[in-house]
Each structure stands twice: as structure tokens, then as C-alpha cells.
Amino acid sequence: MxxxxxxxxxxxxxxxxxxxxxxxxxxxxxxxxxxxxxxxxxxxxxxxxxxxxxxxxxxxxxxLHLENSSRLKAVFNQLGDITVRSNLSDFTFQNSKTLIHSHSQILEKISANHQIFYAFTRGMFESNMIISTSEKESIFEAFKNETQIGLQDKLSAISIYLPRGNSKIAGLYYQIFKRLAWENITIYEVVSTTNEFTIVVEDHLVDKAFSVIKRLKD
Structure with missing residues (x-):
């Protein structure tokens, strides 16, 4: 009742x-x-x-007031380098039996160039790829037989290196998303690994978003 x-x-x-x-x-x-x-x-x-x-x-x-949590504070105090990469494009393709082969062509091409930003996420029905815009024509060629669902240019990525054990801290991502939302910053994409967290925003928001992320350590 x-x-x-x-x-x-x-x-x-x-x-x-x-x-x-x-x-x-x-x-x-x-x-x-x-x-x-x-x-x-x-x-x-x-x-x-x-x-x-x-x-x-x-x-x-x-x-529990997460901002006052000693464990959460410790994680923010131990945040590693914050890096920014600009001139990125976001491609979305419909999943297919040949999609992985198309990706392998791109990986082979960029494997020796560590300056190129690349992130790939595969969902149930579609796959997403964020890559340096300089490789745009290569993407069009490699994926010419795939069904492209979306494309967004003029993006930037902010990557945060998290301390080990961060996945055990409740509310960590919540605090990051909350502070960005308070500043009216729209997140275009999120990419995450065990100890690295990357948000992708439109270029005109990157300076503002970087300031918010940097203040996490304060």
C-alpha cells in the first residue's frame, strides 16, 4: 500500500x-x-x-552522501592524467557478418600510427566507431558495403585514467555524470575500460567539460 x-x-x-x-x-x-x-x-x-x-x-x-565518502574522495584524489583529443568522427554501422572484416582493414592500417584515436563498441544491432577524422576516407572505403546508420563530425574526447579498484566504488560514474549535467554539458558518447573512462562531446563543449573533469580532483 x-x-x-x-x-x-x-x-x-x-x-x-x-x-x-x-x-x-x-x-x-x-x-x-x-x-x-x-x-x-x-x-x-x-x-x-x-x-x-x-x-x-x-x-x-x-x-549515503557520496561526495563525502572517504573511498570516493580517495579515488578522485588519485585520478591520473586527463587527456584531450580533438578532430574526431563518430560512425555508426548496422551489424553484419562482414562488419568485423571491415574493422580489421582499419585496424591493420592504423596499427602502426599511435597518434590516431580509435574506439570501437559493438551492440546487439549496431556498432559504433570513434576515430580521428583524418581517417574518414579510409572508413568510407573499408565500410563501403556496410549499412551506415549515423555519422557525426567535430567531436572531442576527454580521457581520465582511474586508479585500480575504481570498479568497486559505488557512485563514481554518477558523480562525474552529475557534475557534467549540472553544467548543462551533453555527452555524445561514453567509452570505458577497466581503468580508463572517456567521454566524447561536441567541440564547442570540450573546454567546459575539461574544466568540470579537472575540478573532480579538488
Missing amino acids: KTIASCVQEIIASSPFLEEGLSRDIINFSALAKDLNQPISEMLRKPVKDGAIMMALRRHQQP
């Missing part, structure tokens, strides 16, 4: 920015209670009082 408290919990859990504001004590409970009155009334299918919602908000148990 739903209660006002469970409705408050459900709404807050689905609204990261709201949860953040509550944890930092920068939201007026009275004003928020009024704002939540209609959705909670609809969820319970009966009218509710603002005072009852405000009481539920005050009693709401915040999850």
Missing part, C-alpha cells in the same frame, strides 16, 4: 537533481511540498495536505 512517505521516496529517487538539492539543504521544504502535492495526490488517488508531505520530506532518509 502506497503512503505519502513512499511516494516522496519514489519521486526523489527518480529526480537526481532534487535529491542533490535536498542533501545540500538548499531546497525550501514548504515550497517543495506544495509543488509535490498534485503528483502525490494523483499517485494516492486522494487529496493530501502540504503539511503531511513536508513532514515526509523532513523524515526522508538521504542515501
Whole structure:
């Protein structure tokens, strides 16, 4: 059976920015209670009082404050080099039996050139490749018999080297995504390995995104 408290919990859990504001004590409970009155009334299918919602908000148990977690702080303090690569293009192809062969042609061509950025992700139905724009014509040639779904130019990648054991830290990626979202930075693509995390953004956002990532160490 739903209660006002469970409705408050459900709404807050689905609204990261709201949860953040509550944890930092920068939201007026009275004003928020009024704002939540209609959705909670609809969820319970009966009218509710603002005072009852405000009481539920005050009693709401915040999850562990991740930013104050000693383990999370330690990881951010140990972040390795942050590198930026520009002039990238993002290709999306429909999966096929010959797609891997097309990729092998590109890998053979760029294997000796360590200056070329390359990242490949295969999904259930499509595959994505981010590569230096200088190789664009080579991609068109190697994949000429494949079905191209998308292409985006003028992209930049910001790579962060993470300390070992980062995969055991709850909320690590959440903190990175949250801070980027607060700055209204749209992430075009994400590429991740065990100890390396890369976000891809449009060129006009790269300086702003780099500043946010750099401040993670502060």
C-alpha cells in the first residue's frame, strides 16, 4: 500500500537533481511540498495536505552522501592524467557478418600510427566507431558495403585514467555524470575500460567539460 512517505521516496529517487538539492539543504521544504502535492495526490488517488508531505520530506532518509565518502574522495584524489583529443568522427554501422572484416582493414592500417584515436563498441544491432577524422576516407572505403546508420563530425574526447579498484566504488560514474549535467554539458558518447573512462562531446563543449573533469580532483 502506497503512503505519502513512499511516494516522496519514489519521486526523489527518480529526480537526481532534487535529491542533490535536498542533501545540500538548499531546497525550501514548504515550497517543495506544495509543488509535490498534485503528483502525490494523483499517485494516492486522494487529496493530501502540504503539511503531511513536508513532514515526509523532513523524515526522508538521504542515501549515503557520496561526495563525502572517504573511498570516493580517495579515488578522485588519485585520478591520473586527463587527456584531450580533438578532430574526431563518430560512425555508426548496422551489424553484419562482414562488419568485423571491415574493422580489421582499419585496424591493420592504423596499427602502426599511435597518434590516431580509435574506439570501437559493438551492440546487439549496431556498432559504433570513434576515430580521428583524418581517417574518414579510409572508413568510407573499408565500410563501403556496410549499412551506415549515423555519422557525426567535430567531436572531442576527454580521457581520465582511474586508479585500480575504481570498479568497486559505488557512485563514481554518477558523480562525474552529475557534475557534467549540472553544467548543462551533453555527452555524445561514453567509452570505458577497466581503468580508463572517456567521454566524447561536441567541440564547442570540450573546454567546459575539461574544466568540470579537472575540478573532480579538488
